[in-house]
Amino acid sequence: MNNLAMIIAKRLALGVLTLFMVSVIIFYAVNMLPGDFAQAILGQTATPETVQAIRDSLGLDRPVYLRYFDWLFAAMQGDFGISFSQVLFATYGGSAATVNYETVIEQLAPRFGNTLFLAGVSAAIAIPLSLMIGVLAALYRESIFDRVANVSTLVSISSPEFFVAYILILLLAVLNPVFTSLSNIHEGMSFADKLGKTMLPALTLTLVVTAHMMRMTRAAIINLLASPYIEMARLKGLSPFRIIVVHALPNALAPIINVIALNLAYLITGVVVVEVVFVYPGVGQLFVDSVKMRNIPVVQACCLVFAFAYIFLNLVADVTSILSNPRLRHPK
């Protein structure tokens, strides 16, 4: 077990380093884009004075590295700063002090909640579904079922997300109005309403991630079916279903869990297109909006959240695959 703790500690340390690197790269990358927040927000209506007024109030004229370190020190103390988006306009003359600025956390938290909700619903559908299809495909390999499952999941993963989304909208919202094409969930909606509105984006994501997990399940199980202990089980006269679920699956878990973790991370970080098509108020839309506006504090926070999701889920995957494998659990 000490060994496991070591691995976790090492991974966490590396994770923090990764987060740091990500924040440096993103900060500089956003600053390299043409234009800054002042120009982006004023657009065609920018005049030199108004641009300067905004730059002064946000300190955008200072060197990039100074701004980065300011941000870094604040962030290390848990203060991710105030979102640029409302700063300028919350001020009115001298009364600025009376108005509370929206902090990055305040802006990000509800969106992140929504993103997790969508990821959760999609995962709740996709993971059992792909495991089931994967096991069945392994059980009836080379059969019609196996072929159909393979081809259809490959088709859905190969189609661009927005295309899958539009097909689902056409089938399930326009022709047969079962679900709504707008997923504009908001606070104060009942859970059932939220679930109903989230169904189409969740189904779209399910179609996108199922193939990967299902094929990995199938491959991992089939890989094991040639092993001597499976042969033994078969010779004992066990049913094929029992052989696969009880004997093969536990030993195939490690690669499957890895793929699931990867896909979970994708569900959190890679759903911008789906959010746009379904008007789902998740982090993705906020992220794109913030990059467009050069709203650096929010961009930074979004990136950290995304990077953290990847690092954390991969860590969880590694730990569970160690736990699921006695050989790794008790190393010599």
Add this chain to the structure above:
Amino acid sequence: MTLNISRRTALKTAAAAGALSVAGMPALAAPKHGGTYRLGLTGGNTSDTWDSRTHSDAYMINMGHGCVFECLTEVSAEGELIGELATGWEASADAKVWTFDLRKGVKFHNGKAFGADDVIASMNMHVEEDASSAAKPIVANVAEMKKLSDHQVQFVLKNGSADFPYLVSDYHICIFPAGQIAEAIANGIGTGPYKVVAFDPGVRAMVSKFEDHWDADNRGYFAEVEQIYIGDASARVNAIMTSQVDAINRVELKSVKLLRNFVNIDVIDVTGNQHYTFPMLVGNAPFDNPDFRRALKWACNRQEMVDKILQGYGAVANDHPIGPANQYQASDLPQTEYDPDKAAFYMKKSGLGNVTIDLSVAEAAFTGAGDAGALYQNTAGPAGININIVQEPNDGYWSNVWLRKPWCACYWSGRATEDWMFATAYESGVPWNDTGWENERFQSLLIEGRTELKTDRRREIYHDMQEICSDDGATIVPMYANFVDAKSNRVANNGQTGNLWQLDNLRSCKRWWTA
């Protein structure tokens, strides 16, 4: 008998059809109160606030001056100037002193009574130090504001302005409660027919009927208005097709035909003042040469651009910015058309020989700007003008390309009055004069028109200005782009929609009702 339909029969049929359509027209039904009006609009941002000084796109203009706030005056759907919070106005002979009578019995959403102080404080918001208000130039012209009584305000202007009552209908100049402006900006407190229930910037806004509104019977018929930000054009069309919203703005031109097939959906397609332009900076050769500019004007196939870039949802323009929603559009001016011979003639006259010029384009300027540039390149070639298209990034287009590159693509939403439009982008020395073009006579007419109160003379002045602009000006204005929006038949209006802005001048929440 005969297969020919006689003229008489045709007339009868037409009359019957007319009678039927009148009888069946929901427009004639009396407005109903109640119901929820749901809009799916683009143009929202996470940086949106209730500060009307910063409103610049449909989403917040509709929520601001279209729901929660009110201005002194408004432009009606018919294009007339009527009072909103003002009941009447009067000018001195030189158009320098304007006296506004204010409506009595008006309350803000927080219960505060509306009066002259609120008007003065709201106007002052735009000239505060550091205020980034797009209406600054309008208010900066006010030298003094006098409170004559609780319900009368006098504006003394630095320079006379015959258009002043029009200018205060601008959606930036909403009336906020004096002394509580910071609070009003934070929470959205105005005098409008709807009060704020929920506001999530860039996502959703919800307002409900303000029962104490001064004209609750005739303005703001809906019990609730829910406005959802839908950035994706297809998602907006899906939303109205599946009845999840009752109105959308900016219908993608490609899908207009499909939408028209839906009996439940009305496409609202109006030509207003919105126009696309190709401004040339006259400080750069060869754009300083008027004959070269004329050659470029004749080398542009406007009709082709309207047909291909706007898919027919627009109209050809004549190198001046005054559109059909303006009072004094000079529609009798000879239309500059595509004529490679004339273009070649002016090229010869300019004495430049063969020239190659760069045209900077990006979709940020307007949808299809790149394609419009390609069309231009194609039609200018035969006249001996080589256009080199430079594809610029959308990011930073307005700060790095517009006003910087010698020739680029641009758009203007247009202005309600001639003077306002010219003063914004054509007057000598103003910051947004995106060509640097100056013309003495144009400038003197502009100044004269400002203080002229007589309609006939104003018509002449603006006619001449459009003519000068069209002939000598440095902006190619090839087309007016229509506002194309859609509404479901669950909401109704009186059959007239404004053409100053999208969706009935973005005042549909105040004017429409549940069918």
